[in-house]
Amino acid sequence: MNEPLASRPGSYPARAAPPYGQGSSANLADILERVLDKGIVIAGDIQINLLDIELLTIKLRLIVASVDKAKEMGIDWWEHDPSLSSRARDDRSLTEENRHLRAEIDALREREALPDHEHERSDEDEEAEAEAEAEAETEADEPRGSRRRGRARDE
């Protein structure tokens, strides 16, 4: 897989890869995530606590959640609020949103005599977003809804 490119192991022949292209123009976020979060950790005499580094990166808001975590939570997690840092907050904000929407729908329903089934469906939609444990209820004519439940089950 790897043919010898240089007689001196460890050197970077110029033709095989462009010269290090990041230089001074490299994105600060890219640099910080490497120099703070990666790189070999050896105890120095003057230590920066790793926890401090972690807090620092959080403060810089480079970082909120890992990709894996986001995947576990399903794609919905990404779209509601990118600044969320925990599941709990996500649930709270959704609950809040649900309450607003229900109130809004009730108001509309009174004014416009919205048919009952429309109300129920929207209600259910919102609950599926909020409650990961929501069990699948068949509703074959609503592909988006069933996909969402599929994700919810994965959680």
Place this chain on the structure above:
Amino acid sequence: MNDVVTYVYAVARSTDQLEELITALNGVADAPVRLLPGSHDDTLVLVASHVPAPDFQEDALKQRLEDLDWLEAVARAHHAVIEAVATHTTVLPLRLATVYLDDTRARDVLDGGQAVFADRLARLAEHVEWGVKIYVEPSAAPAAAEPRRGADLSPGRAYLRNRRQQQSVRDSVYQAAQQAADVVEGVGHRHAVDRARHRVQQGVLADTAGENVVNDAYLVPLAQCEEFRAGVEQAADGLQGVRIEVTGPWAPYSFAMPPAETDDASPGPRP
């Protein structure tokens, strides 16, 4: 010797060229960069600088790290030294602000970790790191059919329909991003030897269009770089609302310390 401390950037395999390169290089705090060989063995060297002690004492450091301008200057200087060294030899980047009271203390660490460092450097030789970020831009996706807001829809229905349509555009963009991620993963299997996942970039410093959903680094043999890069760059072809950004080549920051070797690689005790 109390007014300066020893800042270490990296462990590197020693070469003649390295010595030459280093003499022209300034690092953190604009301090000249020096090579510190081990006590018994000079195949590996520490790349280091003397930096002003007051700035790098524990308390000062903690405070200064909160200062984004200072942090940026130090991070860029640290990175520039590692990059320069990486053009000449295999380098094992150390975490930012690894500081010792003096050269002797730093040498002790090199001596103590010699075998581990040599092993890791051997594995990283002839490899570079590429960063791959995938972004979604829902606004760039083709809009679904115009919502019918005709007189036949009550405000409540129009609202719900509209909301559903927005949702479905977003869903399809995230699915496209997942497809692109799968393609990138496949390219990685063919051309890379290792992958590290970074957390997705958000917030003030991630100041680019779209939402970052994948932020990975791949360790790629030099001979495979072109294929890797080309494959990754094509991964979003034909996918609306998905953008792929490739950065690199980087020194192998993300692969300097495999999780399994964490303990071995830290000769000093950690709390």
